[in-house]
Amino acid sequence: MKERIEAVKSNIAGIKISSSAELESYRIEFLGSKGKMKELFGELKNVPNEEKKEIGQLLNDLRQFAQSKYDEVKEQLESSDASIEKLDLSRPEEYIALGARHPLSLVRSEIIEIFSRIGYNVSEGPEIEDDWHNFSALNFPPEHPARDMQDTFFIQKGNNPKEEFALRTHTSSVQVRVMENQKPPIRTISPGRVYRNEAISARAHCFFHQVEGLYIDKDVSFADLKQTLLYFAKEMFGEKAKIRLRPSYFPFTEPSAEVDVSCTICNSKGCNVCKYTGWLEILGCGMVDPNVLEASGIDSKAYSGFAFGMGVERITQLKYRVNDLRLYSENDVRFLGQFKSAF
Numbered sequence: 053m054k055e056r057i058e059a060v061k062s063n064i065a066g067i068k069i070s071s072s073a074e075l076e077s078y079r080i081e082f083l084g085s086k087g088k089m090k091e092l093f094g095e096l097k098n099v100p101n102e103e104k105k106e107i108g109q110l111l112n113d114l115r116q117f118a119q120s121k122y123d124e125v126k127e128q129l130e131s132s133d134a135s136i137e138k139l140d141l142s143r144p145e146e147y148i149a150l151g152a153r154h155p156l157s158l159v160r161s162e163i164i165e166i167f168s169r170i171g172y173n174v175s176e177g178p179e180i181e182d183d184w185h186n187f188s189a190l191n192f193p194p195e196h197p198a199r200d201m202q203d204t205f206f207i208q209k210g211n212n213p214k215e216e217f218a219l220r221t222h223t224s225s226v227q228v229r230v231m232e233n234q235k236p237p238i239r240t241i242s243p244g245r246v247y248r249n250e251a252i253s254a255r256a257h258c259f260f261h262q263v264e265g266l267y268i269d270k271d272v273s274f275a276d277l278k279q280t281l282l283y284f285a286k287e288m289f290g291e292k293a294k295i296r297l298r299p300s301y302f303p304f305t306e307p308s309a310e311v312d313v314s315c316t317i318c319n320s321k322g323c324n325v326c327k328y329t330g331w332l333e334i335l336g337c338g339m340v341d342p343n344v345l346e347a348s349g350i351d352s353k354a355y356s357g358f359a360f361g362m363g364v365e366r367i368t369q370l371k372y373r374v375n376d377l378r379l380y381s382e383n384d385v386r387f388l389g390q391f392k393s394a395f
């Protein structure tokens with residue numbers, strides 16, 4: 053009996069199993085209900101009593117040995133099956149769709165970056181604004197046409213016509229909020245969305261974006277303003293960019309100017325974007341009116357300052373030659389996808 057047990061053991065040890073079919077026949081041959089183990093255990097009753105204990109122990113060990121071989125191989129086969137499934141080398145690589153930043157965001161970040169290099173921080177204000185911050189504190193007389201229903205989207209809160217709010221028509225409202233809350237020196241830019249009641253076309257939209265700039269300190273001059281804007285134009289449009297200031301009027305600045313930049317599309321030779329003038333208007337600016345400083349609690353005898361407001365869509369048009377304002381808000385991926393390499 054001992055020899056038979058030993059023979060079966062070395063038989064089991066020598067068997068190579070490399071597939072689940074082979075494993076199954078191994079199980080049937082040794083561990084199955086008509087298998088070798090069953091057969092040997094069946095013969096235990098013929099063993100003389102004094103050897104029963106020893107032989108029983110040997111049989112138990114053998115069964116243990118056969119079972120653990122079965123378990124081990126089974127586990128190996130299962131884990132290698134799973135890794136074969138995971139590793140399909142013929143499978144095409146997964147396509148990763150890369151997004152792109154919106155062109156207006158790209159330009160907005162660039163403007164912030166340019167001004168941060170000369171010490172400007174960023175401030176923000178609400179898009180739903182009250183009359184004081186959007187108009188009155190900025191020296192708009194009560195009858196000013198910009199307050200007219202045609203330009204401004206008004207919002208009435210409840211039934212009280214006195215509690216009237218507007219969607220801000222410009223980011224100049226943020227100037228007022230900053231001056232109310234901070235003491236000079238102030239050097240800040242305020243990017244944001246603004247709203248006007250205009251018919252939508254290639255050249256006008258009911259919402260667009262501006263970046264407001266404000267600098268208040270002792271002895272700030274118009275020359276400081278001009279130099280700051282020239283620095284901006286060169287950083288934004290290249291070393292060759294030129295600016296030109298034309299006298300203008302805004303209620304909140306005195307004197308006021310509109311600023312043109314040399315047309316980068318035709319190098320000032322004349323094209324349909326600059327309407328054959330070689331220049332494109334990009335912003336309004338001026339020295340902050342003393343009334344505006346006083347309205348926000350800043351002593352206009354001690355301090356002076358300048359302000360400017362630029363249109364982000366216009367600057368984006370010059371940088372990326374986008375000539376239809378509607379493209380910015382249509383979310384057409386054929387348009388947006390073209391800015392993938394821009395950052």
Ligand code: DAH
Pocket residue numbers: 221222223224264265302304305335336337338358359360361362
């Ligand atoms: N708020 C003006 C607009 O929306 C732009 C502007 C002009 C802003 C002159 C200023 C400024 O700060 O000084 O057209």
